[in-house]
Amino acid sequence: xxxxxxxxxxxxxxxxxxxxxxxxxxxxxxxxxxxxxxxxxxxxxxxxxxxxxxxxxxxxxxxxxxxxxxxxxxxxxxxxxxxxxxxxxxxxxxxxxxxxxxxxxxxxxxxxxxxxxxxxxxxxxxxxxxxxxxxxxxxxxxxxxxxxxxxxxxxxxxxxxxxxxxxxxxxxxxxxxxxxxxxxxxxxxxxxxxxxxxxxxxxxxxxxxxxxxxxxxxxxxxxxxxxxxxxxxxxxxxxxxxxxxxxxxxxxxxxxxxxxxxxxxxxxxxxxxxxxxxxxxxxxxxxxxxxxxxxxxxxxxxxxxxxxxx
Amino acid sequence: xxxxxxxxxxxxxxxxxxxxxxxxxxxxxxxxxxxxxxxxxxxxxxxxxxxxxxxxxxxxxxxxxxxxxxxxxxxxxxxxxxxxxxxxxxxxxxxxxxxxxxxxxxxxxxxxxxxxxxxxxxxxxxxxxxxxxxxxxxxxxxxxxxxxxxxxxxxxxxxxxxxxxxxxxxxxxxxxxxxxxxxxxxxxxxxxxxxxxxxxxxxxxxxxxxxxxxxxxxxxxxxxxxxxxxxxxxxxxxxxxxxxxxxxxxxxxxx
Numbered sequence: 215x216x217x218x219x220x221x222x223x224x225x226x227x228x229x230x231x232x233x234x235x236x237x238x239x240x241x242x243x244x245x246x247x248x249x250x251x252x253x254x255x256x257x258x259x260x261x262x263x264x265x266x267x268x269x270x271x272x273x274x275x276x277x278x279x280x281x282x283x284x285x286x287x288x289x290x291x292x293x294x295x296x297x298x299x300x301x302x303x304x305x306x307x308x309x310x311x312x313x314x315x316x317x318x319x320x321x322x323x324x325x326x327x328x329x330x331x332x333x334x335x336x337x338x339x340x341x342x343x344x345x346x347x348x349x350x351x352x353x354x355x356x357x358x359x360x361x362x363x364x365x366x367x368x369x370x371x372x373x374x375x376x377x378x379x380x381x382x383x384x385x386x387x388x389x390x391x392x393x394x395x396x397x398x399x400x401x402x403x404x405x406x407x408x409x410x411x412x413x414x415x416x417x418x419x420x421x422x423x424x425x426x427x428x429x430x431x432x433x434x435x436x437x438x439x440x441x442x443x444x445x446x447x448x449x450x451x452x453x454x455x456x457x458x459x460x461x462x463x464x465x466x467x468x469x470x471x472x473x474x475x476x477x478x479x480x481x482x483x484x485x486x487x488x489x490x491x492x493x494x495x496x497x498x499x500x501x502x503x504x505x506x507x508x509x510x511x512x513x514x515x516x517x518x519x520x521x522x523x524x
Numbered sequence: 525x526x527x528x529x530x531x532x533x534x535x536x537x538x539x540x541x542x543x544x545x546x547x548x549x550x551x552x553x554x555x556x557x558x559x560x561x562x563x564x565x566x567x568x569x570x571x572x573x574x575x576x577x578x579x580x581x582x583x584x585x586x587x588x589x590x591x592x593x594x595x596x597x598x599x600x601x602x603x604x605x606x607x608x609x610x611x612x613x614x615x616x617x618x619x620x621x622x623x624x625x626x627x628x629x630x631x632x633x634x635x636x637x638x639x640x641x642x643x644x645x646x647x648x649x650x651x652x653x654x655x656x657x658x659x660x661x662x663x664x665x666x667x668x669x670x671x672x673x674x675x676x677x678x679x680x681x682x683x684x685x686x687x688x689x690x691x692x693x694x695x696x697x698x699x700x701x702x703x704x705x706x707x708x709x710x711x712x713x714x715x716x717x718x719x720x721x722x723x724x725x726x727x728x729x730x731x732x733x734x735x736x737x738x739x740x741x742x743x744x745x746x747x748x749x750x751x752x753x754x755x756x757x758x759x760x761x762x763x764x765x766x767x768x769x770x771x772x773x774x775x776x777x778x779x
Contacts, residue, residue: 254602301647308646317633320640326632328652330606349610350653352694353686355679359638372693379693410579411601 233401234457236266236505239426242457243267243391248276250336250387250422252394252415253468256282256305256476258407260395260428262464262505264288269501278387280332280413282468283484286312287500289322290492297322298387300329306478307485315488326359327351327384333414335387340420345383352382392422395465396450397473398441399429403455406442409471412449419454428461430473463509480512528752530706530778531556531771532761533725536753537709538617539564541661541702545615547571549581549600549608552617555774557663559587560704561617562765567757573597585764609650612697615659620703621645622676623662625719625739627700627712629655629681638678651680659699665774667705669738684717706775707733709750714742723750727778 240263243249253259264284267275273293279285281302288294290312302313316322327335334346347366357363364385368378394415399405405427407415419425427450433441442448464470467477467484487495502508538560542550550572552561558577565572566585576582576594579602583595600608608614622630631651635642654660660681664671679686687695703710708724720742721733726749734741753761761771 299647301649303646309644314644317644318641323639326638326648328648329602329650330610330653333603333606348653349656349694349697352652352656353679353682353690353698354648354652354656355632355638356648356652359678373696374693376693413602 229402232403232452232456232458233432234426234459236262236428236459236461237270239263239393239457239459240266240270240272242424243270243272245272245274246276247390248278248388250389250392250418251277251279251284252392252413252418253282253284253465254280254411254413255301255303256468256481257411258395258409258413258415258465258470259284259468260393260426260461260464261466261468262428262461262508263393263395263426263459265500265502265505265508267293268496269503278332278336278389278418280329281310281313283310283481286310287484289313289316290488291496291500292321294322296324298325298327298332298335300327300332304481304485306476307481311485311488312492324359326356328354328356331356331382331384332387333417334384336389336414336417336421338384338386339388340417343386345385347381348384349381351384352380387421389418389422391424391426392418393426393428394418394450395428395461395470397430397470398438399427399432399450399458400435400438401432401458402435403427403450403452403458404435404438404448405429405450405455405458406438406447407449408443408447408473416449416454419450424457425455426457426459427455428459428464430462430464430470432458432460461505463512464505466512528758529772530725530727531775532753532758533750534704534706534775535560535563535761535766535771536757537704537723537725537750538663539567539569539757540709540751541617541704542569542572542615545569545572545659547573549573549575549614551575551614552663554617554619554663554665555587556665556771557617559761559766559771562587563757563760566760566765575600585760587766587770606653609653609657612658614654615661615701616654617661617663617704618651618654618681620662620664620671620681622671622673623664623703624673624676624683625741626683626685626717627662627681627703627719628676628679628683628686629662630676630678632678632680634677636677648680652682655681655698655700656695657697659701661700661702661704664703664705667707667733667736669736672737672739674739684712688717707736710741718742720744721747723748725750726752
């Protein structure tokens, strides 16, 4: 007698195909989406994906970011209608001029948060809870600028034995998509940071319906640990990643330690390209047909050491 | 000593903010704040921990050590920093575009309409979380009536009036300890926690401070002068912590 089961016959299954180009990632995004962007200020930003967004017809975006030139460029290009932020900075240039221009003209609506509230909002979304309690924000004008912000009374006694403490209920910040740039990864979506700080990239990816990672280099899974240097750096798991892009120098002009530092000269010219100077900067640097053309133009700059002779 | 500079005085005044903090993360942000924090640790507050300005806590006395010479104590990425802040183990010294008589601080934006600010500044950054969880001090390198204002346009870091409205339980970790400027040192050690002139830097008059302040300061009958660096502190500042004299560029000595 043979046992009968309902199991399907064993057949080899192919792993999910996740390797994408920048434009294929953007092809999965839509106008009006809430998009989280990883990195911090002008550090390890997924700029090749931002450049792909800039050459797309997507607009009306709600960005969530520890903001840097990602926010500034998308604001300058008129792609942003809403922004959730605690700061927008270029690090070596403390105030982001293009973001400031958009903000001061009233072109974008903002949800302002403390840096830590952004962490908690992403964590709440990742854990699928509606909010997380925190002391952060109590007494501040975040309640004035953000009338939807609510408090919650602890169901447990307070520290003095009296009624429970009133705390801020930081709402989940749910993302339709997240874009992050890491140092190294495999084709399946595992990735590692080899610089000093992961920032909040893991939370961005975990808080998103669709999570996309670009990496400096893709290696075979067997080589990932060696390329990362140590298991504690392998912080991005393919469980949370839907697409992978190989993007060498993809964080340019932001820093991607230890692979390269910030391109301060380029960032400075970007920062100065406000108002009437923006169309020229955009056509010089942000109108290439693809990322490869952008990287080729960078390498061809006079005096650039990263060209073919290097 | 006639060759003591205003910047030296400021560095010592910053260092004094951290006296008695014990084993805490002293996190002064800015050129003279970092120099003053390093001075405190190198002299009378040896248990303080301090950052390299990025993701590490380092043991070096130099304000900005050569990256290869950093002595690492622990990894302190941004995620870890929130653990430190929310557990009450930090004393931060932030800047302030505006600060008012109760110690409310604004680094977010200027103007009446928060959704369309006249001048967009940094944003709220971590100021709400810093001030509700930990001791906070402020550094103002250029003291004037547009910085020391009656009311800040936006409360990012909360002051004593906001803390009082929250009540003693919610605000139990709140402390704005000092404001150090290029003119003097200020605290809130008054009955209603209004800002008090604690000391004037040598060469500065009380009237000068009053004129540069946009609200009524509490001024005691006797206002002491900010203390001078000791010989050992001067040696540390000049030879170890800031041999390039970066502090002089942030606060030049008036001529």
